[in-house]
Amino acid sequence: MTADTRELVRSTALRLFRERGYAKTTMRAIAQEAGLATGLAHYYFPTKDHLVQELYLDVNLEHARAAQAVLDGGGDLTARFRAVLHASVDAFSEYHGFGAEFVTVAIRPGSAASPFSEDSEGARSMGLHLYEQVVAGADPAVPAHLRAELPELLWLAQLGMTLFWVYDSSPGQRRTRTLIDGVAPLVGRLVRLSRLPVLRGASDDVLALVRAVRA
Amino acid sequence: MTADTRELVRSTALRLFRERGYAKTTMRAIAQEAGLATGLAHYYFPTKDHLVQELYLDVNLEHARAAQAVLDGGGDLTARFRAVLHASVDAFSEYHGFGAEFVTVAIRPGSAASPFSEDSEGARSMGLHLYEQVVAGADPAVPAHLRAELPELLWLAQLGMTLFWVYDSSPGQRRTRTLIDGVAPLVGRLVRLSRLPVLRGASDDVLALVRAVRA
């Protein structure tokens, strides 16, 4: 495993993904563009999925970088959640069109690029960490009984939002933006209301359910 | 288009899907098993996705059939929603294992088997109709201001639940059952609470958001 060759394959693949999209970036094209034999790409990346995962990692890094600026700036839960979600759409934006193809690959259970796969451990913990910061840094503070589970729920919400984005063919994915601007205040409001006696039962049920399902 | 040949291809494909799963059911195997030339399967079903969609339709019919018995029996929103969800998991159950592969195909935007595709109009309206009945027949009645939008939201919840099921590798998909048993009462409770002044604002926001996003 020479790092140089691996990196050459990786960068060539990502460039072609950007230039041609997923389907038209064949393993043969990657190898040829890099001046290598067809089989060599498979030596460093067992399947095409593994190259998609590199893209997934790249986008997540970009997202984390952009989100960090926001997270350092304070704000309430709604504002922080909303900003991080918008940053996610921004990071993905240049891939809409064939982005759909990538998410399709990523969502396949067993795929290396799946957010739940072992191979995606890095990207996943990075994403979760983002939402831990969203919650931890919120002012006013998030109610204590929600602080443990909320980050993962917000991260899952981001995955759902990405799925929506994939299907969103409105110009500039305006509907996804609208969804974010609607969901973030709603989540903020429900978190605030969860302290009230009427809703305390429901929010406890949600948390119990999350724990039960995870087990 | 002779109906006989088409049906022969269809039934052979569905049988092989059941016996071998998605990946091992090649277009060549379907044609060979049916005693036809390779290309003929493509004459009746342009892509393999279209054959998966036949399976999707089959499962939806089975689900509708099973759910109907429940829907005719009355009950409150929680019970009806819960029963219909369980019936959905039942209908899918024999496909878990390679069911994941099918849902993967179905979720791809542009795929004929996508629940949002034109080709799936039949299966989609059938599913929506189920949840219209869930809402319309609930006793006590669902608050009037929710009656219009709730069926589609419940249908979307079913899609999400199916997605969860795909990833659920617990024995017998117990975690999905747990999720259903937790989510249904929660939805029932929130619908009831939505009448209260504190939550009336939030529930109106949800409905406004749904309408805004759809537009």
Next chain:
DNA sequence: CTGCGATTTTGAACACGTTCAAACGACGGA
């Protein structure tokens, strides 16, 4: 420098989904 095992690289080969030009066949009109 030589030899040899391990690592890296090659490119032909395989099975797949899909396409398509050609062949076939049924059926109605002359």
Next chain:
DNA sequence: TCCGTCGTTTGAACGTGTTCAAAATCGCAG
């Protein structure tokens, strides 16, 4: 009966992701 047309059927061919035996190259012990 023959012909022509149109719907059906055939199977070879294409490009794909992936595999793999073989070749080339490297690293290092002697």
